[in-house]
Amino acid sequence: MKFIHSAHADGKRLVLVITGKGRTKPDDDGPIPSRPGVLRRQVPDWLTRPPLASLVLEVIPANLRHGGDGAFYVYLRRTR
Numbered sequence: 001m002k003f004i005h006s007a008h009a010d011g012k013r014l015v016l017v018i019t020g021k022g023r024t025k026p027d028d029d030g031p032i033p034s035r036p037g038v039l040r041r042q043v044p045d046w047l048t049r050p051p052l053a054s055l056v057l058e059v060i061p062a063n064l065r066h067g068g069d070g071a072f073y074v075y076l077r078r079t080r
Contacts, residue, residue, distance in 0.1 A: 003015070004055055004056065004074070005055065013076055014076065016067070016071055016072070017047075017071065017072045018070060019040045019043050019070055020037075020039065021036070022039070040069065040070060043059075044059045044072060047072075047074060054077070055076055056074055057076060057077045058074075059075075
């Protein structure tokens with residue numbers, strides 16, 4: 001949250017958020033399997049909900065050269 005607030009206050013319009021792709025656990029054979037990439041799945045949701053929703057215009061997956069599936073471009077609203 002601090003990163004997004006700081007970038008918005010500095011007048012930035014685009015930031016790159018790197019979440020990573022997540023790790024697979026080869027020994028995860030428990031009764032409830034866990035899916036890798038918790039941050040990759042949750043960060044876009046967190047960015048589009050309050051309190052950050054008022055600052056974030058759009059969240060889209062990054063280009064392969066900027067992290068691909070493990071990163072997002074976050075477009076910020078203009079400072080008023």
